[in-house]
Amino acid sequence: MEIRVNRSHFLGELGPMQGIVERRTTIPVLSHILLATAGDRFNLAATDLDVSLTTSCDAEISGEGGIAVQARKFMEIIRAVDGEEVRLVLEDEKRLGIEAGNSRFKINGLSPEDFPTLPEVQQDDEVEIPFAQLKRMISRVIFAVSTEESRFQLNGALLGFKDGALEIVATDGHRLALVENGLEKSSAAEGVLVPRKALQELMRFEGDGEITFSRSEHHLSFRLGRRDLICRILEGTFPDYERVISKDNDKQATFGRKVLAEAVQRVALLTGDRARAVRLSFSDGKLMISAANPDLGEAVEEVECEYDGGELRIGINPDYMSQFLAALDTDQVRFELKDENTQCIGLPVDGSDQRYLCVIMPMRV
Amino acid sequence: MDCFYAAVHMRDDPSLRGKPVVIGGSPEGRGVIAAASYEARRFGVRSAMPSAQAIRRCRQLVFIRPDFSRYRAESEQVFEILRRFTPLVQPVSIDEGYLDMTEHLEEWGSATAAAREIRRRVREERQLTVSVGVGPNRLIAKIASDFDKPDGLTVVPPDRVRRFLDPLPVRRLPGVGPATERRLEKIGVTLIGELRRFTEDELKSRFGRWGVALYNYARGRDERPVRISRTRKSISKERTYGTDLSEILEMEAELAKLADGVATAMQKREVSGRTLTVKIRYADFTTLTRSHTFRAPTRSASILLAAARELLRKSEAGKRRVRLLGVGCSNLVPGRIEQLGLFAGE
Numbered sequence: 001m002e003i004r005v006n007r008s009h010f011l012g013e014l015g016p017m018q019g020i021v022e023r024r025t026t027i028p029v030l031s032h033i034l035l036a037t038a039g040d041r042f043n044l045a046a047t048d049l050d051v052s053l054t055t056s057c058d059a060e061i062s063g064e065g066g067i068a069v070q071a072r073k074f075m076e077i078i079r080a081v082d083g084e085e086v087r088l089v090l091e092d093e094k095r096l097g098i099e100a101g102n103s104r105f106k107i108n109g110l111s112p113e114d115f116p117t118l119p120e121v122q123q124d125d126e127v128e129i130p131f132a133q134l135k136r137m138i139s140r141v142i143f144a145v146s147t148e149e150s151r152f153q154l155n156g157a158l159l160g161f162k163d164g165a166l167e168i169v170a171t172d173g174h175r176l177a178l179v180e181n182g183l184e185k186s187s188a189a190e191g192v193l194v195p196r197k198a199l200q201e202l203m204r205f206e207g208d209g210e211i212t213f214s215r216s217e218h219h220l221s222f223r224l225g226r227r228d229l230i231c232r233i234l235e236g237t238f239p240d241y242e243r244v245i246s247k248d249n250d251k252q253a254t255f256g257r258k259v260l261a262e263a264v265q266r267v268a269l270l271t272g273d274r275a276r277a278v279r280l281s282f283s284d285g286k287l288m289i290s291a292a293n294p295d296l297g298e299a300v301e302e303v304e305c306e307y308d309g310g311e312l313r314i315g316i317n318p319d320y321m322s323q324f325l326a327a328l329d330t331d332q333v334r335f336e337l338k339d340e341n342t343q344c345i346g347l348p349v350d351g352s353d354q355r356y357l358c359v360i361m362p363m364r365v
Numbered sequence: 366m367d368c369f370y371a372a373v374h375m376r377d378d379p380s381l382r383g384k385p386v387v388i389g390g391s392p393e394g395r396g397v398i399a400a401a402s403y404e405a406r407r408f409g410v411r412s413a414m415p416s417a418q419a420i421r422r423c424r425q426l427v428f429i430r431p432d433f434s435r436y437r438a439e440s441e442q443v444f445e446i447l448r449r450f451t452p453l454v455q456p457v458s459i460d461e462g463y464l465d466m467t468e469h470l471e472e473w474g475s476a477t478a479a480a481r482e483i484r485r486r487v488r489e490e491r492q493l494t495v496s497v498g499v500g501p502n503r504l505i506a507k508i509a510s511d512f513d514k515p516d517g518l519t520v521v522p523p524d525r526v527r528r529f530l531d532p533l534p535v536r537r538l539p540g541v542g543p544a545t546e547r548r549l550e551k552i553g554v555t556l557i558g559e560l561r562r563f564t565e566d567e568l569k570s571r572f573g574r575w576g577v578a579l580y581n582y583a584r585g586r587d588e589r590p591v592r593i594s595r596t597r598k599s600i601s602k603e604r605t606y607g608t609d610l611s612e613i614l615e616m617e618a619e620l621a622k623l624a625d626g627v628a629t630a631m632q633k634r635e636v637s638g639r640t641l642t643v644k645i646r647y648a649d650f651t652t653l654t655r656s657h658t659f660r661a662p663t664r665s666a667s668i669l670l671a672a673a674r675e676l677l678r679k680s681e682a683g684k685r686r687v688r689l690l691g692v693g694c695s696n697l698v699p700g701r702i703e704q705l706g707l708f709a710g711e
Contacts, residue, residue: 148660150672173668174704244707276661277702317704343707364703 001065001090003035003042005057007078007100010086013044013055014075016204016227019197020046020053021071029068034115035088035096036066045118046071051197051231052118065090066112077105119230121214121221128185128210129166131224137168138199140179140356143323145196146172153236157199160191165354167191169241175320176241177327180355193234194220201229245359246343249336251309253282254349257333260287261325263301267291268318270299276319277363282312282337291318314340315365321346324358340364366443367494367515369460370400373439374429376492385410386427392420394607399431403515436460439491446486450479455591463503465591477520484518501526504587508537526585531558538582540575548572557583600634601642601693602626609648613683616690620673621666623692628666636697637662641669643676644691652689653680662698665706669694 014033022030025048034045042059045052067090078086082101089097091106098105138157146154157170166183169176192215205211205224212223215233222229267278270291281288284307290300314337324346325333332349346358366372370388375381385405390396396416408423420426440459447454450473453465464483466476473479480497487495494516498509501523508530509519521529535541535549535557552571554560560568560583568576581587602623610616620643631637639662646652655676663669673692 148668150657150675151668171707173706173708176707239708272698315702341705359707361705361707364705 001037001061001063001088003037003059003061003088005042005059005086005088007081007084007086010057011075011078013057013226014078016055016201017044017046017053017071018075019201019204020048020051022048029110029114029116031071032068032110032115033071033074034066034068034112036112037061037064045115047116047118048197049116050195051201051229053201053227053229054118055227057226063090067094067096067109068112068115069096069107069109074107077107119216119219119232121216121219121230123212123214123221125214127161127183127213129183129213131205131207131209131211133181133183134166134211135203135205137166137179137181137353138203140327140353141168141170141177142196142199142203143327144170144172144175144177144358145199147196148172153193153234153238156193156195156234158191158238158241159194161186161189163188167355169238171239171241173239174317174361175324176244176359177324178241178245178355178357178359179353181353191238192220193236193238195231195234198222198229198231205229244343245345245357246336246338249338249342249345251282251307251312251337252334253287253305253307253309253337254332254334255287255303255305257325257328257331260303260305260333261322263289263303264318264321264325267299267301268322270296271318272296276317277315277365278318278321279365280314280316282307282309282314284308284310309337312337312339314344315363316344316360317363320360324360327358366440366460367496368400368402369440369493370431370436371402371405371429372493373436375402381427381429384427385423385425386429387416387419388429388431389419390416390430391428392416392426395605439493442491443487443493443495446490447483449486450483453591463506463591477518480518480520484516502585502587503589503591504539504582505529505585507539508533511537527558530583530585531556531561533557535560538579540578545572545575545579599642599693599695599697600627600630600636600638601644601691602630603644603689603691603693605646605689606687609686609688610690611683611686613677616677616682616687617674619690620677620692621670623690624670624673625666627692627694628664628669631664631694631697636699637664637703638694638698639663639696640694641672641676642691642693642695643673643680644689644693645677645680645682645687646689647681648686648688650688654691655680658696661704662696664694664703667706 017033025031030048036043040061042057042061045054077098081103087099091097093111094109096107096109141157145157154172157168160167164182164186165180166186167180169178202222207225214221218233220231220233267289270293272293278289278291287303287305292298328348330348330351334347334349336345340362343359343361348356371386385408386402387398387405387410388400389398398412398414398416398419400412401410405426410419410422436459444456447464451464451466451469454462456462466479476499480499484495484497487493496510496514496517498506499520500506500509505521505526509521512519534555536546565580568580640656640658642654642656644654657672657676
C-alpha cells in the first residue's frame with residue numbers, strides 16, 4: 001500500500017480524530033487511529049467504543065492495506081514535517097513509512113484486525129439538519145450538560161424532533177437550557193439522548209451544508225460531508241423538563257447582557273471554590289450583586305436594569321449565570337423571577353432562536 | 366461526664382437508680398452495649414460488648430434503647446455551662462472535652478477552683494456528675510480525669526507530673542491499646558515510669574513516629590493546643606441488620622434511608638459535603654468502603670443516594686450477603702449555602 005496525500009488536507013481530517021481517541025486507556029488500540037484504503041478511498045477511523053469518527057481523504061492510492069497508528073504521535077509527525085505532500089508506505093503489517101520533504105519516518109503500529117469494528121447505523125430514516133443551525137443550537141445548551149458521572153442519564157442532551165422543529169435540552173439538575181428552532185423536513189419522533197462527548201466533537205466540525213442524522217436501536221450517526229460521527233445512545237430517562245419551566249414568574253428584569261456578564265464575573269471573584277454563590281438583590285431599576293466570603297472578604301456591584309417588581313433577593317451560582325450569558329448572542333437579556341426559592345428563567349431579548357431559555361435554580365444563602 | 370447515657374436515663378427515671386442499667390440493642394438481636402452504668406460494670410459488662418454476652422454476665426440487666434437526640438441535647442446544656450468558664454472549650458465527644466483555663470485563672474482563682482465550680486454547677490443545674498482532671502496540658506488533664514471516676518477531681522500540678530504518671534500502667538496513655546501494650550510488655554515495660562528508661566531513638570526505632578510520642582508522653586509532655594471546636598470531618602449513618610440482606614433492591618432501599626438520614630443531619634448542621642462514602646460489610650465480616658467525589662458540595666438526599674447506589678452496584682453486594690451498610694459524607698463545607706434542585710425530591 002502506498003498513499004500520497006496533501007498534507008494540509010490530511011491535517012484537517014486528522015485534527016477532529018484527536019478528540020475521539022482516549023488519552024489514557026487500558027486498551028492500547030483505542031489511542032490509535034486506523035488508516036486504510038478501500039478501492040480509491042483513503043479512510044481514517046477513531047473510536048473510544050462509545051463515540052467513533054470516520055472520514056476520508058483525497059489521495060493517490062496504489063495497493064490495498066491498512067494499519068493502526070498511535071494517534072497523537074502520528075499527528076505530531078504530520079504537523080512537523082515539511083512539504084505539501086506526504087507519502088505513506090506500508091512496510092509490513094505493523095510498520096508504516098512516512099516521507100515528506102527531506103524527512104523519513106518508520107513508525108510502529110498495530111494490525112488493522114486489532115482495531116474495533118465500528119457500529120453501523122442504517123440510513124433509511126434520515127433527517128437533514130443545517131449544520132450551522134445544529135452547531136449553534138448545541139452551543140446554546142452544552143454548558144448545562146451534567147458532568148457528574150453518577151447521574152449518567154444527564155451526561156448528554158436530549159435531541160427532540162417535533163413536527164417541523166428541532167429541540168435540544170440539557171440539564172444537570174440545577175439548571176436547564178432549552179433551544180428550539182424550525183426544521184423543515186422534521187416530523188415528530190421520540191427524543192434521543194446524545195452523550196456529551198458526541199456533542200463536543202460535533203462542535204469541532206466545520207463546514208456548511210446539511211448534516212445527516214440517522215439512528216438505529218443503540219446508535220446515532222451524524223454525517224457531514226466525508227465525516228461520520230457515530231455514538232452510542234445514552235440510556236436512561238430524561239426528566240420531565242417542561243414541568244420545571246415555571247409559567248408564573250411575575251417579575252421581569254432586563255439587562256444589557258455584556259454589562260451583567262462582566263459584573264457577575266467580577267463579584268464572583270470573591271466566592272469560594274467550594275460554595276459558589278452570589279446574592280442578587282433587586283430593587284426598582286437596579287440590581288445589586290454581592291458576594292461575601294469569610295476567608296476572602298466582600299464584593300458588591302450595582303447594575304442598572306429595567307425592573308419594577310419590588311424588593312427581591314435571590315442567591316445564585318455565578319457560573320451558571322455566566323455560562324448562560326456567554327451562550328447568548330443578543331445585546332439584551334431578560335430574567336423572569338418569582339421569589340428566592342423559585343427557579344428563575346433567563347431569555348434572550350430579540351434572539352434569533354424560535355425558543356431559547358435557561359432555567360436556573362437558586363441557591364439558599 | 367460519668368457514664369453519660371446511663372446517667373441521663375437514671376436521672377430522669379428514679380426507678381432505674383441502683384440497678385445494672387445498659388444502653389444498647391436488645392440481647393435477642395445483634396445489638397451491642399453503648400454504655401453501662403457502674404452497677405452493670407460490676408458484673409463485667411462493658412461498652413461495645415454484644416448485648417447477648419452482657420445478659421449472660423448479668424441476668425437482671427436492664428436494657429434501654431439509646432435516644433441519641435436526648436443525649437445530644439443534654440450534652441449541649443453541659444457544654445453551655447463549661448463555656449461560662451472559658452470560651453476555649455474543645456469538645457472531643459458527646460460527653461468529654463478540654464478547657465484551656467490559662468487566660469481565665471484570675472477570674473476563678475485557680476484551675477482547681479474552677480474545676481470545683483464546674484462540678485458543682487453541673488451537679489446543681491443538670492443533676493449529673495462529672496469527673497475533672499486538672500493538669501499542665503491535655504495529656505495530664507485527660508489521664509487525671511479518668512483517675513478518680515465517677516464524680517472525682519484529680520489535680521496534677523506541673524511539679525508532680527512524674528510522680529503521678531510513673532506508677533500508672535502504660536495503658537492509661539492515649540493511643541496505647543492492647544497491641545502497643547503487648548509490644549511494650551515484651552521490652553519489659555508495663556508502667557509509664559518504666560517507659561522512661563528508653564531514649565527517644567530507641568523508641569523511635571521500635572515504634573517509628575509513635576515512639577517519639579510515647580517518649581514525650583512518658584515525660585508528661587504534650588504540645589497539642591486546646592482548639593475551640595473540633596471541626597467535624599464527616600457525617601455518616603450505618604446500620605447492622607438483624608438478618609443479612611441478600612437482595613440488591615432491599616439494600617438500595619436501606620441505602621435510601623441512610624442517605625436520607627445523612628442529608629437530614631447535614632441540613633441540621635448546615636454543612637454540605639463533596640465526598641460520599643459507602644461502607645459495606647459482607648456476611649463474612651470483610652468490609653469495604655468506596656467513595657465518590659462530587660464536583661460541587663451537596664446535601665441533597667437524592668444526589669447522595671444516586672452516587673451511593675452506583676457504588677453499591679460496583680460492589681459484590683447482591684452476589685454476597687450483606688450484614689452492614691453505611692453512608693457517609695465528608696469533605697464538608699460549612700454554611701447554609703445550598704444549591705436547590707430543579708426536579709422534585711432534590
